[in-house]
Amino acid sequence: MxxxxxxxxxxxxxxxxxxxxxxxxxxxxxxxxxxxxxxxxxxxxxxxxxxxxxxxxxxxxxxxxxxxNPTVWAGFGLLGLAWLLLATTRAVERRRLGASGKPAKAGKGSPAPEAVAPAASAPSLGPGARPEPTGRKNPQAAAPADDFSDIEAILKKHGI
Incomplete structure (x- = not known):
């Protein structure tokens, strides 16, 4: 009692x-x-x-x-500690890994991490890279040099 x-x-x-x-x-x-x-x-x-x-x-x-109840508060304290430990390990893991998934180089003058898709900004492979659909002809594939001539003409027209 x-x-x-x-x-x-x-x-x-x-x-x-x-x-x-x-x-x-x-x-x-x-x-x-x-x-x-x-x-x-x-x-x-x-x-x-x-x-x-x-x-x-x-x-x-x-x-x-x-x-x-002090036992309940101790339980909440342990839950907070567990969350803090998990968050810290994730933050350290993200700092250690570069964007490509490889360990980042340490040092003051280390280069920036590589792009996620470095080949995404590479130019196209040219007219024979993609198969043409049957029954259609691609006018841009026949004359790739004409692409820039239109742009040059527009720029000259505006005095640029």
Whole structure:
């Protein structure tokens, strides 16, 4: 019976706080209704009834049992430590690995990591690289030098 005593006091404290919050909220709702703001007063009254409802359903007792229990806090501390360790290892791993998945070179003047797709900006292979669809002819494949002549003409026209 001696072990239940601290838990009972914690629960009574939590219930008293919830009851006081509800009473204050209902008082504010009454003042708001007196000012003829009935929708706001109804909303305030609804919110102020929530703490009493939580006490009556037993949720406050369950929460106060967790909040005032040192073992629960130690568990939360261990969860935080585990998360911190995982986040640290991921950050170190990302710094160590370059963009290509190879270990990055250490040093002050190390070059920037390689591009993810270095061949993506390479020029096309030319007219014979892709098979032409049957029945169609690609006019650009026949004269690749004409591509730039159009651009040059436009630039000359504008004086560039």
């Amino acid at each position: 001696g072990t239940d005593r601290p838990h009972l006091e914690d629960r009574m404290l939590a219930e008293t706080i919830c009851s006081a919050v509800s009473a204050a909220g209902l008082g504010i709702a009454a003042l708001t209704a007196y000012r003829r703001r009935f929708l706001a007063a109804t909303r305030i009254a609804a919110y102020s009834l929530v703490p009493v409802a939580l006490v009556m359903t037993g949720i406050v007792e369950w929460i106060s049992g967790m909040v005032f």
